[in-house]
Amino acid sequence: MATGKEIADTLHDMVDREMTFMHICGTHEAAIARTGLRSLLPEQLKIVMGPGCPVCITPQGEIDAALDLVDKDCIIATYGDLLRVPGTRGSLESCGGDVRVVQGVHKAVEIAQKTDREVVFISVGFETTAPTVAATILTKPPKNFSILSCHRIVPPAMKWLLDQGEAKLHGFMLPGHVCTVMGYEEYEAFPVPQVVAGFEAEDILLGLLMLVKQVKEGTHRVDNAYPRAVSREGNVKAKKLMYEVFEPSDVEWRGFPVIPGSGLRLKKEFEQYDAQKKFGIVFKHVSKHTACICDRVLRGLATPSDCKLFGKICSPRTPVGPCMVSHEGACKIWHMYQAKKA
Known part of the structure; x- marks a missing residue:
C-alpha cells in the first residue's frame, strides 16, 4: 500500500478542478483534524462535514422529550455524549433528575432489573447501535424498562442533501462504521461517486484518491477502500435483528426538516418498550433562536x-x-x- 505522502502527491498531480466531497462520520472528522490531513490536500480539493454525529443531529424536541421523562420521575439512562446537549429548558446534566451514564443498552436493563422505578434508555445512534438495542428488546427486558428511540438512518439524509444541492457536492465518503453493519448495497442507487473509507489517515487519503478518479473518469459507483471491515452485504444477522424490531419512520434531524424514512421506531408488537407510547411523550419541533450555525x-x-x-x-x-x-x-x-x- 502506498504511503500517505505518496497518495497526497498523486492527489496534487490529479486534481485539476474544484472538487468537494462530504464525509458522513464524526470519526472521519476527528481523524482528519487530529492528523492535519487537510493541510496535505490540493487547494482545489475540499472535504466537508455532513450529518455524521448522531448526538449532533438529535433535535431539541427529543432532548425536551427526555426532560419530560425526568419530570415523570423516570430513571434516565444514556450515553455520556448526550448529557450536555442543550434542549429548550436546559440539558440532562443540569435537570436535577436521576440521569445515569451507561455504556450501552444492556447496562440500562441491568438498572431496571434492580429497581421498581421506570427506567428509560435514550436510544440514539445510526445503524451501528440499533441492532444491539433490537437484540436487547428481543430478550424481553423487565416491564419497567423502555426506550426513547432517537435512531437515524444515513441514506435518506444523503438523498435529502443530494436533492437540495446546497453544498454542490461531487461525491461522498461513506461512513465506515455504519457500512460495517449495513454494507453499501443501498448506496448504489445514488448517482454520484462514493467510497467507503476507514479511519487511518492513509485510509481517508486513499478514499479521496478513489473519489477523484471517479470524477476524472466521469463515472459513479461505490468503491470499497475499507475491505478489511466492510463487505457489500454488511452484517446480515445484525440487519435482520434491526428490522425484526424496528421499522422506518419520518423524523426531523437537527438542522434539517423531517426526512421521510430516516428514523427507526419500534414495531407494534414491541410497543410496550416504547417510552413515547408508554408515557404519552410527543416530539415537538423547536425553532432555532441562537446564532449557533x-x-x-x-x-x-x-x-x-x-x-x-x-x-x-x-x-x-x-x-x-x-x-x-x-x-x-x-x-x-x-x-x-x-x-x-x-
Missing part, C-alpha cells in the same frame, strides 16, 4: 470557525450547540485540535 455545519455549508460563537461564547465547557458537545461533533473536534479555517 450547527445546522449549516451539519449540511456541509460552513466550518466551525465560521461561527461567531466558536471558541468564545461556545466552548466544550459552555456549549451553545450540539456540535460542541459530542466527541464526534465537528465543533468540539476543531476546538480540541485548534483547527484553522479550512
Whole structure:
C-alpha cells in the first residue's frame, strides 16, 4: 500500500478542478483534524462535514422529550455524549433528575432489573447501535424498562442533501462504521461517486484518491477502500435483528426538516418498550433562536470557525450547540485540535 505522502502527491498531480466531497462520520472528522490531513490536500480539493454525529443531529424536541421523562420521575439512562446537549429548558446534566451514564443498552436493563422505578434508555445512534438495542428488546427486558428511540438512518439524509444541492457536492465518503453493519448495497442507487473509507489517515487519503478518479473518469459507483471491515452485504444477522424490531419512520434531524424514512421506531408488537407510547411523550419541533450555525455545519455549508460563537461564547465547557458537545461533533473536534479555517 502506498504511503500517505505518496497518495497526497498523486492527489496534487490529479486534481485539476474544484472538487468537494462530504464525509458522513464524526470519526472521519476527528481523524482528519487530529492528523492535519487537510493541510496535505490540493487547494482545489475540499472535504466537508455532513450529518455524521448522531448526538449532533438529535433535535431539541427529543432532548425536551427526555426532560419530560425526568419530570415523570423516570430513571434516565444514556450515553455520556448526550448529557450536555442543550434542549429548550436546559440539558440532562443540569435537570436535577436521576440521569445515569451507561455504556450501552444492556447496562440500562441491568438498572431496571434492580429497581421498581421506570427506567428509560435514550436510544440514539445510526445503524451501528440499533441492532444491539433490537437484540436487547428481543430478550424481553423487565416491564419497567423502555426506550426513547432517537435512531437515524444515513441514506435518506444523503438523498435529502443530494436533492437540495446546497453544498454542490461531487461525491461522498461513506461512513465506515455504519457500512460495517449495513454494507453499501443501498448506496448504489445514488448517482454520484462514493467510497467507503476507514479511519487511518492513509485510509481517508486513499478514499479521496478513489473519489477523484471517479470524477476524472466521469463515472459513479461505490468503491470499497475499507475491505478489511466492510463487505457489500454488511452484517446480515445484525440487519435482520434491526428490522425484526424496528421499522422506518419520518423524523426531523437537527438542522434539517423531517426526512421521510430516516428514523427507526419500534414495531407494534414491541410497543410496550416504547417510552413515547408508554408515557404519552410527543416530539415537538423547536425553532432555532441562537446564532449557533450547527445546522449549516451539519449540511456541509460552513466550518466551525465560521461561527461567531466558536471558541468564545461556545466552548466544550459552555456549549451553545450540539456540535460542541459530542466527541464526534465537528465543533468540539476543531476546538480540541485548534483547527484553522479550512
